[in-house]
Amino acid sequence: MTEQNSFQQWRLKLHEIIFEADTPAGKLFDIVLILSILLSILAVMLDSVADIRKEYGSILITVEWFFTLLFTLEYILRFASVGRPLKYATSFYGLVDLLSIIPTYFSLIFPSSKYLLVIRVLRILRVFRVLKLVQYLKEANLLIQALRSSQRKITVFLFTVLTMVVIFGSLMYVIEGESNGFTSIPRSIYWAIVTMTTVGYGDISPATSLGQGLASLIMIIGYGIIAVPTGIVTAEMSKSWKKEPVSTQACPECSAEGHDHDASHCKYCGSSL
Amino acid sequence: MTEQNSFQQWRLKLHEIIFEADTPAGKLFDIVLILSILLSILAVMLDSVADIRKEYGSILITVEWFFTLLFTLEYILRFASVGRPLKYATSFYGLVDLLSIIPTYFSLIFPSSKYLLVIRVLRILRVFRVLKLVQYLKEANLLIQALRSSQRKITVFLFTVLTMVVIFGSLMYVIEGESNGFTSIPRSIYWAIVTMTTVGYGDISPATSLGQGLASLIMIIGYGIIAVPTGIVTAEMSKSWKKEPVSTQACPECSAEGHDHDASHCKYCGSSL
């Protein structure tokens, strides 16, 4: 029983170090972790540059396997120390942790898959928790909330845009034809997206007068309708943030509300707040 | 007379299946319809890819004719079952339904016209009704309403942009000349639109110093004035959505709604709220 107890204690200790950042050990662990992630991503990136790979290839492979084994060990420890392992494994961070080590093993079969290791960048999201950047998380939540409450409007907008690029893309395919680079409808739709989002690579561009006319129309539409998502998000943000800066305190005398945060007296009856 | 009655009943039944989505049969019909539309659009797209056409061309043509005949039959049935056929034929959906079958027949004369079948994508708008996505339609209406009430401001804006691209395009034609790709005024106007909307293909771009200077000016103007439609739409949306949270209280006398929160009397009849 003492043994089981000491195992339990050891697991709690481990959990504290790996999952929390309140103790010095936990904080140190998280900082080392983030540095390791950054270094391993750097190694993956450098490995993709032909000149560097040629010269330092063997070192980079060693680094890659070192970090992968380290992260594998960490993943096993997380699994061992957490109360409900299955819940961790299916959580967002659990999946990211797993996806951050698989590609290296996978690269034994498909070599280029190892570049997918950059998914490790998602692990850095933990930095917000580690460095107690709670305020940033709060701001992020405000943004996500504003986007979520305008979700339906954005869906309608996206549906409209997709319908337009399908129709305009096909029209351009018929007008310009395969000799001008519009070799198929999917490719023409790709062109329509490139144009409507005002990216404009120029790898495909209309050559006939009619095509250029239609392209001009698409551009002006794309230039104009960017106002719609912007308007949606802005109106949503203005609405939800306006509620914030007024105190929820009611006057004890006349019960009036809507006082500023710095008010010390009711602005309607003058009694002390 | 019984015969006529049974015909009438049969027509009502047909109308319910084809036009409504409340009964299981009507819902099934709409779901099959949407799947057919998606499949037929996919077939048209695949047919436009040279490699696929070469190998599966005959199958795709069969699929195309199968769906076209199916949609033709559906169009005839809609015509037969609807109370006022002419009104249906001239409605938005009626026109789209017709345009969705014509190109195939037309393609017997002009082969490439069949690619216009992608207009069928507009038929999918019915999905909103089928899946009872009323909320989405409501959001779409809010967007359309905001755009409509800022219609005049947008017209003024578009007129200004068009005037600018005509003048800037002509100036560039005079400055750059035909040797630098600005081969005519219409083409230069096309370039001005490409530049002002910040698309920037690069198929035509200024080569002289003076031309690059003027182009820089156009770009900065285009970059700046995108603020105008965005501002218009945002201000309109903020305004119209702010009206929403007015009091839901109805006047006990005249039942009028839309009172402000601080109103103590009905603003229409003056009775106490």
Add this chain to the structure above:
Amino acid sequence: MTEQNSFQQWRLKLHEIIFEADTPAGKLFDIVLILSILLSILAVMLDSVADIRKEYGSILITVEWFFTLLFTLEYILRFASVGRPLKYATSFYGLVDLLSIIPTYFSLIFPSSKYLLVIRVLRILRVFRVLKLVQYLKEANLLIQALRSSQRKITVFLFTVLTMVVIFGSLMYVIEGESNGFTSIPRSIYWAIVTMTTVGYGDISPATSLGQGLASLIMIIGYGIIAVPTGIVTAEMSKSWKKEPVSTQACPECSAEGHDHDASHCKYCGSSL
């Protein structure tokens, strides 16, 4: 004296036809004028297309001279009929009217200057007065007013952008060098403007790693700061338009203000407005 009187009357009549659009004759004159402008611009545009010029060049020149002489006659008549000719000559419309005829005469010396005739497009602004599109002019004024009241903020913004493109352009000139297309600082500044406004022709693009890194920075800055003018204009429009839809009428009983336009009773005391 009768002669002078009849001349005076004749001048008033002429003024009414040319400058006003209230009488049938005045309206007809303006409509003919706008059609002439559109036709003459079309002729200038067509003349710039090499193929068309080769075939119909002589006709187009005739058309051009016909309209130029017509507009010259109109300009003289405007001069003769207006009360204060000098004020007209220096007004916006007066200058545009003059600039609309000069290029043809000028083209006898510099042939390509005739394409500047498209300045005639500015004369079409009169269409708003002719067709009594007063509402549109009002909307245009609202836009101009919003832009004007945010003029200082926009100046500060433009100054910041210009400072940034000068510095970033020079940095890129030093980093990329003349071999990669950045042949001089002015040209590099042109590139920086193309990049920062997200136009991105691709006629010049960084080739070195360091250059691509700096370019990425410029792009992200350019992508982000577009929020600034948009925010300025939107905030300005929201502010000025919010004042509009409230009646200036005060309650005759309790003097409360801020009633809606459709209110017939004071919302505070209930007395009739």
Add this chain to the structure above:
Amino acid sequence: MTEQNSFQQWRLKLHEIIFEADTPAGKLFDIVLILSILLSILAVMLDSVADIRKEYGSILITVEWFFTLLFTLEYILRFASVGRPLKYATSFYGLVDLLSIIPTYFSLIFPSSKYLLVIRVLRILRVFRVLKLVQYLKEANLLIQALRSSQRKITVFLFTVLTMVVIFGSLMYVIEGESNGFTSIPRSIYWAIVTMTTVGYGDISPATSLGQGLASLIMIIGYGIIAVPTGIVTAEMSKSWKKEPVSTQACPECSAEGHDHDASHCKYCGSSL
């Protein structure tokens, strides 16, 4: 002692001329300074154009050294006349002043570094003080304040964008491969930034169907999320500028300002307004 006094007076006099713009001499000094800056920047720019350098190179070098020596003298005088030289040397303007003369001396070793002299453009910021453009400075402060109070939200946004371009860039590297121009992950990330910010040079563009599909997704995301910073800044500006039109009435008791229009009592001391 008189000597020291006269030196002190001479220093004060110098300070007044160089640092202030209230006296005629001070104003003249500043105007001459700004003209010198503009001329020296022009000389640097012209020197970078190969054709001009070939012909007027020696003159431009003379001009450059003339202005550099002039600015060096000015820098020494500023140092001599200012009360706390170290504070000046480490201030923003002090650093800019120093950076504006170093490159010329540096160019004796690294010739191309002289083009960094354009940093002098930052010195022109003084124009705002000279020309008493206080109002503009106030507007600039409003803008900076709005940006600062939305700083955290923008950081979250930038972090999200950077995470996305790293992941999307790596995915494209794996999908497209080195044969299509995506020669390394850093270069692919550069492409992802070019695409997401809707710049779209077209120097690298996807060639495979899968790559074009993913690129389309990135473009639509980039086109959509520009709404986020715009929304943030706009909402922030609307909020902070809306506070402005509060009542200008000061409390008769405690002189506090910033009361709402409907306030009948001071919100700080409770006395009647």
